[in-house]
Amino acid sequence: MTSPERRLVEHLTRWLGxxxxxxxLDIIAEPGRALPGWDGLLHPVLGVAGPAGGVLSVPxxxxxxxxxxxxxxxxxxxxxxxxxxxxxxxxxxxxxxxxRWTTRPAPLADAGVWVPAQxxxxxxxxxxxxxxxxxxxxxxxxxxxxxxxxKRHDDYGRELAVVTAPAARGRGLARGLVAQAARRxxxxxxxxxxxxxxxxxxxxxVAEAAGFADAGWTAFGxxxxxxxxxxxx
Numbered sequence: 001m002t003s004p005e006r007r008l009v010e011h012l013t014r015w016l017g018x019x020x021x022x023x024x025l026d027i028i029a030e031p032g033r034a035l036p037g038w039d040g041l042l043h044p045v046l047g048v049a050g051p052a053g054g055v056l057s058v059p060x061x062x063x064x065x066x067x068x069x070x071x072x073x074x075x076x077x078x079x080x081x082x083x084x085x086x087x088x089x090x091x092x093x094x095x096x097x098x099x100r101w102t103t104r105p106a107p108l109a110d111a112g113v114w115v116p117a118q119x120x121x122x123x124x125x126x127x128x129x130x131x132x133x134x135x136x137x138x139x140x141x142x143x144x145x146x147x148x149x150x151k152r153h154d155d156y157g158r159e160l161a162v163v164t165a166p167a168a169r170g171r172g173l174a175r176g177l178v179a180q181a182a183r184r185x186x187x188x189x190x191x192x193x194x195x196x197x198x199x200x201x202x203x204x205x206v207a208e209a210a211g212f213a214d215a216g217w218t219a220f221g222x223x224x225x226x227x228x229x230x231x232x233x
Contacts, residue, residue: 002156004103007191011157012048012055021053027070028055029063033087038151038159039128045087045222048099049076050215057221062087076220084222092222097195098204099219105183105192106211111176112136112147114184123147125163134181136173146173148181158190162206178210195219 002010012019017030025047037043047056058066066086073079081094114132115122122144126133129149136146145168151159160181164174182192194212196203208214 002189004186004191007156007189008101008193011154011191011193014154015157016046016048016055016057018055019048021049021055024053024074025049025070025076026053026055027063027067028057029060030057031060033057033059038130038153041224043221043224044089045083045092047220048217049220050217054218056083058083058087080220087222089222092225095221095223096198097219098198098207098214099217100194100196100207100212100214102182102192102194102211102213103186104211105179105186106175106209108172108176108179108210110180111173112180117149125149129161134177134184136168136177145171146177148177150181150185156190157193158185159193159195160185162203172209174206175209178206178212182210182212 009019017028017032018026033044033046034042045056045058047054049055056066066083069082069086070079080096084090084092084094112134114134117127117129117131117133122133122135126135126147126149130152131150133150134148135144137144144165146162146164148160148162151161153159160178162174162178178194185192192212194207196207204214
């Protein structure tokens with residue numbers, strides 16, 4: 001079986017078009033940017049960067065123009081927000097997220113049960129995920145307290161998204177669910193990843209406790225359209 005570290009490389013290669021980067025930021029013409037993603041929606045501009053460099057994956061028809069503009073100003077904080085319009089999506093904004101993965105999830109106790117995403121009892125926000133989702137519920141009332149959905153990007157990449165009901169926060173459910181989901185992903189031959197906004201301290205805390213260390217990596221790209229479905233991460 002492919003090692004977890006190699007799975008990350010294979011995932012990023014498929015997701016972005018190439019990995020690792022050969023320069024500070026490689027602008028890659030990737031046909032996949034014009035194809036539906038895990039959710040059936042377009043994700044036309046997408047990038048990941050680590051301490052050794054990064055890749056920005058864009059539609060091939062606009063790659064040359066975007067690369068030329070980046071050569072003029074290599075400050076991604078300034079350049080990034082200009083990219084969606086250059087890629088043909090002027091209505092979209094620009095996001096930056098902390099990008100994490102793990103090969104050794106925290107040894108926390110299982111916190112939920114796996115059920116099909118289309119099970120009628122599954123909370124509404126988990127139903128868009130394909131495959132099984134992980135749900136924690138109150139043993140007395142049956143109320144759903146927290147859940148994890150998996151964004152299945154490719155043969156290896158499995159991005160985890162977690163939500164906890166406000167009344168159930170502070171019990172450690174989210175970290176337990178994320179660690180449990182990560183173990184299953186690894187057992188199935190994938191690599192579990194986790195993304196969150198830089199200012200989302202609660203999500204950062206969950207990730208750290210579940211074994212997803214911050215290695216100084218970031219993800220970035222075009223935001224979803226206002227009409228596209230939102231999922232938590």
